[in-house]
Amino acid sequence: MKRLLAIELQKIWLNRASRILTLTYFGILSLIALIASIEFDLGPIHFDASEQGIFNFPYIWHLNSYIGASPKIFLALVIVSMMANEYTYGTLKQNLIDGMSKKEFVLSKFLTVLVFSGLSTVFIFVISLLLGLMYSTYDEVGIIFSEMDYLLAFFVKLTGFFSFCLFLGVLIKRSAFAIGFLFVWYLIENIGYLIFGKLIVNDFELARSIFRYMPLEAMSGVLIEPFTKLDMIQAVGNQVGVLEIKDYAVDYGLVAVVLVWTGLFVWGSYALIQKRDL
């Protein structure tokens, strides 16, 4: 396993574009810490992010997992191109001839996906822990380490997304087209939902209950946005009466769905490589 990972990391690290994208990604992740310095005056109201309770445990686990998932497109680019390049360079063929099995080949890619997701999770964990320890009003160990399943959801979400990218790289074999297709797929899920809900069943409730299991929807569903959970916004919302009661907990049903998608994408990549003649 170490061998497979070493092979893949060499391919990525020695490629300048991939190296820069990877470093940029982790750079942006650590910028989350800068939210603490957001401070502005809105008329008579003085807003200081670090004093709004957003760094309170356990809320911070949720907030940072949610925000930390947004720069994932940087690593998605790395993963799509590391796969598609193997086709454009003809190196998939060469790797197989040199004695890698097709299974090992896919495994080396998937292990890298796991390492990227795992590293991101560790990153978010460390940053959140530090920010929390500095600004949180609660510092009991029991509270600090509660509701940490948002980190698990974060890990599953990234793994699912990167596996999807990996699969698209295998399927389409060209980086640019694969990234384009990722965007098209996002539209398909949304337009499909509208068409299905409006024209076919004329029931958005039903359409919603089906389309929330589509890969990208399911990935976004495992982490609900944390902003309306803040006391301040809740208070405002209650007064105005616009806020519905939401369940902010990690949806384990969707976590399972994303894991199933992940399995399908990895298996699909393997099946394609197995079936194709090079």
Add this chain to the structure above:
Amino acid sequence: METILSIRNLNKRYGRVHAVNDLSLDIQKGNVYGILGPNGSGKSTTLGIVLNVVNRSSGDYAWFDGKLPTHEALKKVGAIIERPNFYPYMSAQQNLELVCKIKGIGYHKVQEKLELVGLWERKDSKFRTFSLGMKQRLAIASALLNDPEILILDEPTNGLDPQGIRQIREIIQLIASQGTTILLASHLLDEVEKVCSHVLVLQYGKVLYSGTVAGMGSQQSYWELRSASLEALQTALAQYPDLSSITLEQDTVVVQAKSGLDAGLLNKFLSERGIYVHHLMERKRSLEQQFLTLTETKS
């Protein structure tokens, strides 16, 4: 004798095209094999199948008597298929180190092999800066990294300039002289003739001939003669016993004998009739002629 690769009744169909048709072959240790055939005769497909990059339609193959699964066996095989495939953004050395990782061996052979193909000075240059000849030499270095039991080469001199072709040939001959088993696919006949001991002739995916180079086609030799007056030469030859045919090819008279021909006696016979030849030479049919005869008669 140790069998390195055995292929049994291999078939590959691409839709309606029958690219490899019931092919069987045994590769024995220490021999140098040539696979001959025109473009599209199934050479590369056959190699692709045994190298795990093309799926077979039916049939079987086994590396090293089937003692190892294919991908493990391939770690003991060195192969170069058509275009050299490496990571363009890595240097020569980094590319070879990656191959070492895949094969699960140390880096200690990298320098030796780069020196063998004359690329050690360029070890830090990126692969994309290499000329085609250098790329092909790097591919050979890569194929030799593990001191393979067998070296498979598919059209190794394709697209190279004369100098590059010569360099690659010298390397192949050097490797062959060290006792490494080689399987060389080519449509260049003199290339095969120069290095191979055994030959397999393919056409439309079928085996037309399989055996030693020497055993291919007839081994009957023929004689070439030239003299000042070709007419007088032909007339004189017509009187000589035991000749099966006398033909004129441009400025040379070509003669075939029914059985062995003594050149000294023939020369004496001609000089007694006042004809002095300035060219008298025994010739064997070249692999090219034999190959053409073989593919023409069977098609």
